Amino acid sequence: MTFTLAINGREYLVESEPEVPLLWILRDVLGLTGTKFGCGVAACGACTVHVDGRAMRTCTLPVAAVADKTITTIEGLDDAVGTALRAAWLSHQVPQCGYCQSGMLMSAAALLATQPRPSDAEIDRTLTNICRCGTYQRIRRAIHAAAATLGGAA
Amino acid sequence: MSLNRRHFLLAGSALGGGLLIGWGAMRPRQLLGEAALLPVEAGEIALNAWLKIAADGIVTVAVPRAEMGQGVYTALPMLVAEELAAPWASLRAEQAPIASVYGNVTVMVDAAPLDEHDHGLLAGAMRWTLERVGRVLAVQVTGGSTSVRDAWLPMRSAGAAARDMLARAAAARLGVPVAEIEADAGRMVHPATRRSLAYGELAADAARLDPPDAITLRAPAAWRLLGRPLPRTDLAAKTDGSAVFGIDVRQAGTVYVSLRTAPVVGGSLAQYDRVALEARPGVIAVVPMADALAVAGRTWWHAEQALQAVPPSFDPGEHGALSSDDIFAAFGAALDAGDGSAYEDRGDALGELHDADVLRAEYRAPMLAHACMEPMNCTVRLHEGAAEIWLGNQAPDLMRRIAATALDLDEAKVRVHTPLLGGGFGRRAEPDVMLRAIEIARAIPDQAVQLVYSREEDLQHDTYRPPALARFAARLDTRGRLHAWHNHVACPSVSKAVLGRAFPGLPLAGPDKTNLEGAMFLPYAVPHRRVAHSTVPIVPPVGFWRSVGHSFNAFFTECFMDELAGAAARDPIEFRLEHLAARPRERHVLELLRDLSDWNEPSAPGTARGVALHGSFHSIVGQVAEVSIDNGEIVVQRVTCVVDCGQVVNPDIVIAQMESGIVFGLTAALYGDVRIAAGRVQQWNFPDYRMLTLGEAPPIETHIVVSGAPPGGVGEPGTPPIAPAVANALAALTGQRQRALPLRAPG
Ligand code: FES
Ligand code: FES
Numbered sequence: 001m002t003f004t005l006a007i008n009g010r011e012y013l014v015e016s017e018p019e020v021p022l023l024w025i026l027r028d029v030l031g032l033t034g035t036k037f038g039c040g041v042a043a044c045g046a047c048t049v050h051v052d053g054r055a056m057r058t059c060t061l062p063v064a065a066v067a068d069k070t071i072t073t074i075e076g077l078d079d080a081v082g083t084a085l086r087a088a089w090l091s092h093q094v095p096q097c098g099y100c101q102s103g104m105l106m107s108a109a110a111l112l113a114t115q116p117r118p119s120d121a122e123i124d125r126t127l128t129n130i131c132r133c134g135t136y137q138r139i140r141r142a143i144h145a146a147a148a149t150l151g152g153a154a
Numbered sequence: 155m156s157l158n159r160r161h162f163l164l165a166g167s168a169l170g171g172g173l174l175i176g177w178g179a180m181r182p183r184q185l186l187g188e189a190a191l192l193p194v195e196a197g198e199i200a201l202n203a204w205l206k207i208a209a210d211g212i213v214t215v216a217v218p219r220a221e222m223g224q225g226v227y228t229a230l231p232m233l234v235a236e237e238l239a240a241p242w243a244s245l246r247a248e249q250a251p252i253a254s255v256y257g258n259v260t261v262m263v264d265a266a267p268l269d270e271h272d273h274g275l276l277a278g279a280m281r282w283t284l285e286r287v288g289r290v291l292a293v294q295v296t297g298g299s300t301s302v303r304d305a306w307l308p309m310r311s312a313g314a315a316a317r318d319m320l321a322r323a324a325a326a327r328l329g330v331p332v333a334e335i336e337a338d339a340g341r342m343v344h345p346a347t348r349r350s351l352a353y354g355e356l357a358a359d360a361a362r363l364d365p366p367d368a369i370t371l372r373a374p375a376a377w378r379l380l381g382r383p384l385p386r387t388d389l390a391a392k393t394d395g396s397a398v399f400g401i402d403v404r405q406a407g408t409v410y411v412s413l414r415t416a417p418v419v420g421g422s423l424a425q426y427d428r429v430a431l432e433a434r435p436g437v438i439a440v441v442p443m444a445d446a447l448a449v450a451g452r453t454w455w456h457a458e459q460a461l462q463a464v465p466p467s468f469d470p471g472e473h474g475a476l477s478s479d480d481i482f483a484a485f486g487a488a489l490d491a492g493d494g495s496a497y498e499d500r501g502d503a504l505g506e507l508h509d510a511d512v513l514r515a516e517y518r519a520p521m522l523a524h525a526c527m528e529p530m531n532c533t534v535r536l537h538e539g540a541a542e543i544w545l546g547n548q549a550p551d552l553m554r555r556i557a558a559t560a561l562d563l564d565e566a567k568v569r570v571h572t573p574l575l576g577g578g579f580g581r582r583a584e585p586d587v588m589l590r591a592i593e594i595a596r597a598i599p600d601q602a603v604q605l606v607y608s609r610e611e612d613l614q615h616d617t618y619r620p621p622a623l624a625r626f627a628a629r630l631d632t633r634g635r636l637h638a639w640h641n642h643v644a645c646p647s648v649s650k651a652v653l654g655r656a657f658p659g660l661p662l663a664g665p666d667k668t669n670l671e672g673a674m675f676l677p678y679a680v681p682h683r684r685v686a687h688s689t690v691p692i693v694p695p696v697g698f699w700r701s702v703g704h705s706f707n708a709f710f711t712e713c714f715m716d717e718l719a720g721a722a723a724r725d726p727i728e729f730r731l732e733h734l735a736a737r738p739r740e741r742h743v744l745e746l747l748r749d750l751s752d753w754n755e756p757s758a759p760g761t762a763r764g765v766a767l768h769g770s771f772h773s774i775v776g777q778v779a780e781v782s783i784d785n786g787e788i789v790v791q792r793v794t795c796v797v798d799c800g801q802v803v804n805p806d807i808v809i810a811q812m813e814s815g816i817v818f819g820l821t822a823a824l825y826g827d828v829r830i831a832a833g834r835v836q837q838w839n840f841p842d843y844r845m846l847t848l849g850e851a852p853p854i855e856t857h858i859v860v861s862g863a864p865p866g867g868v869g870e871p872g873t874p875p876i877a878p879a880v881a882n883a884l885a886a887l888t889g890q891r892q893r894a895l896p897l898r899a900p901g
Contacts, residue, residue: 034395
């Protein structure tokens with residue numbers, strides 16, 4: 001089947017079986033490798049992207065379910081929230097190996113889009129992604145910092 | 155005078171003026187390497203094997219170690235930039251090629267089973283010999299927390315030599331004596347005439363000059379970059395998806411491969427249905443091997459789906475009945491059978507430990523997986539008698555040698571690329587994944603073949619942190635001081651396992667310090683001490699895992715120290731301090747930790763604190779954990795960490811590595827347990843090999859001690875103390891001493 005995917009403001013025509021998870025379309029078909037494979041069972045969050053603005057784990061998300069939807073991956077995370085998060089990630093020197101960080105940023109961006117001033121408890125509940133390098137406390141600080149930057153304008 | 159380890163130590167502790175280094179017996183080119191080693195792009199000029207300068211002044215440093223999160227793409231360029239007097243914003247990092255100048259000598263010297271504090275003749279001779287061996291072998295290993303220590307002299311020297319060449323080029327261009335030229339922020343300045351030239355303008359002239367006969371390294375007081383929390387060079391690409399890990403390598407026409415390996419070590423492929431597999435959508439090739447089946451697909455998912463839909467079957471071989479209990483029973487039998495081989499034996503510990511008032515305890519630690527966030531993978535293309543390999547790895551020269559042997563090719567025909575590593579932790583020092591990929595690529599020639607392990611394969615076919623069993627016996631004197639200490643550890647030899655895989659056929663005899671590191675040469679004074687080891691091979695493969703032997707021995711020894719403090723009715727920190735009279739650095743760490751953790755203040759109701767102190771990789775780390783039990787789970791409320799890692803290159807990276815090491819060690823302490831039943835690993839994926847998450851991670855406060863000691867490691871030393879600190883807190887909270895990991899909430 002042919003699917004039309006709207007990713008990062010571009011349209012892609014993809015020939016695929018409907019059940020192929022979006023993760024592998026992104027990585028192995030379209031070459032958008034910023035979205036990572038970590039577990040394949042929706043347990044680590046490395047594969048998180050936005051589908052119509054909501055954070056989704058793409059390793060278990062069939063491509064058929066996202067046709068006609070707006071998809072944003074880490075490569076296209078350049079709105080105000082994404083920009084503020086990236087700046088905070090750098091000023092807090094968050095990443096180590098960096099492998100989990102695309103998923104972390106996508107999850108954090110989806111959180112800030114709905115909850116501009118998240119509490120620690122909200123961050124705990126939403127950021128359930130795994131970071132094997134243990135960057136957690138810097139992620140928490142960077143989310144608060146980005147929220148403060150964005151809130152300053154509101 | 156030759157450039158040897160003594161200079162290295164001196165360089166780290168130079169007081170007053172800068173350290174003058176004459177090349178002496180070691181010719182400059184041996185240390186600086188040939189500029190021609192570095193690949194250059196248009197406009198770039200290499201001044202030696204460590205750096206090149208572009209016309210626009212951008213300085214690219216060849217980093218000889220792999221970036222796996224620990225910050226070498228930042229810390230090592232800082233060494234060059236300091237001496238080169240280049241502004242930090244002009245620095246870039248690039249993976250160094252494979253060449254002997256980049257060999258890791260320090261990792262070899264550290265392999266000696268020596269007390270870091272032993273500066274006697276014999277120890278000196280052993281280190282000297284190993285250093286020579288290290289220079290000859292020139293293994294390009296990233297590991298053992300050695301990157302900064304090993305680069306400390308050569309990379310600063312490379313920056314200083316380049317600065318000298320640029321200064322001479324500037325002097326010639328401006329027609330002034332070189333003594334009147336000053337280096338400042340990427341320019342060579344002639345203050346008297348207020349003229350200056352940028353490095354980018356001088357590089358071509360400088361490259362035609364010989365390196366200097368001697369260089370002067372800057373004194374610490376004159377440092378402008380070292381010791382500052384400069385931003386990392388690799389992070390921007392890690393926030394926009396552009397960073398390329400091994401799994402992200404994309405070559406035209408790549409086929410993606412998934413794998414099923416015999417679940418029991420020594421098992422073999424029994425049956426598979428080629429026709430049904432080939433009929434699955436997107437399947438390109440089916441590659442049977444003696445103990446595995448690989449499927450190549452249009453995407454990795456197609457390959458993996460085929461294997462799930464049409465699974466192969468395996469014969470278990472001779473180990474199909476093995477269990478974790480069998481392994482621990484063998485350890486117990488070895489401890490019963492004799493006294494083991496002693497690595498440390500002072501006084502008469504065995505003779506002093508026959509009385510009734512001897513305290514005894516048995517501790518155990520489980521097998522653990524690395525679970526790097528980036529699953530194991532390797533990309534190989536075999537084409538016209540040559541091999542190109544993309545592999546996130548911790549030893550590219552070894553990988554190249556092993557690949558060449560496997561392919562029966564000249565090493566010159568094998569190219570190994572080292573992209574970024576999505577975690578290493580020792581796992582990526584292993585050649586097994588590459589050898590698998592090569593085996594598969596031979597069946598699919600001329601195409602790039604990317605093998606990716608599913609998380610299940612990754613967890614079930616690891617080179618595990620070995621399990622270990624330890625027995626202690628100790629006696630206190632009438633004042634409550636340690637009088638005799640006997641520790642006997644049973645576990646497999648990690649070094650022999652790793653070296654045996656890296657150098658098949660190498661005769662491996664003699665002691666392996668990795669089994670007892672962290673158990674021997676403890677800083678605590680005791681008149682009689684014996685620390686012995688029994689090597690008990692086990693069936694599952696074992697390997698290096700962040701902090702190796704320290705990871706279990708610190709748990710054993712620091713928990714037992716707490717038990718002894720209890721027996722002596724002493725406060726755990728005071729008890730330790732009483733045994734550290736001759737160790738000022740350890741004392742200082744502990745005293746600072748006592749203050750910063752509010753140790754002497756009562757903890758909140760329902761919480762308790764525990765402490766642990768452990769030295770590893772030439773650094774000393776103390777941690778206090780504050781623990782409670784909520785809803786039947788152990789909750790670590792707060793961790794205070796004090797580290798003395800000697801000379802600090804980048805304090806923010808030191809802090810990040812402490813945070814990282816603590817989360818890694820805490821994950822293991824609370825959840826880590828790879829179990830064997832019916833010969834196979836029982837854990838499958840993150841749901842049942844649990845990882846600490848953000849919500850479970852405690853706030854961590856890290857404090858760095860400025861001790862003036864030479865640089866120590868930071869990638870691993872944060873890991874060992876956290877398990878005993880939490881276990882000691884739990885014992886204080888519950889009154890129950892747990893002597894096995896992972897820790898469990900009572901009830
Ligand atoms: S790869 Fe999708 S959640 Fe882990
Ligand atoms: S930065 Fe390495 S896994 Fe998170």
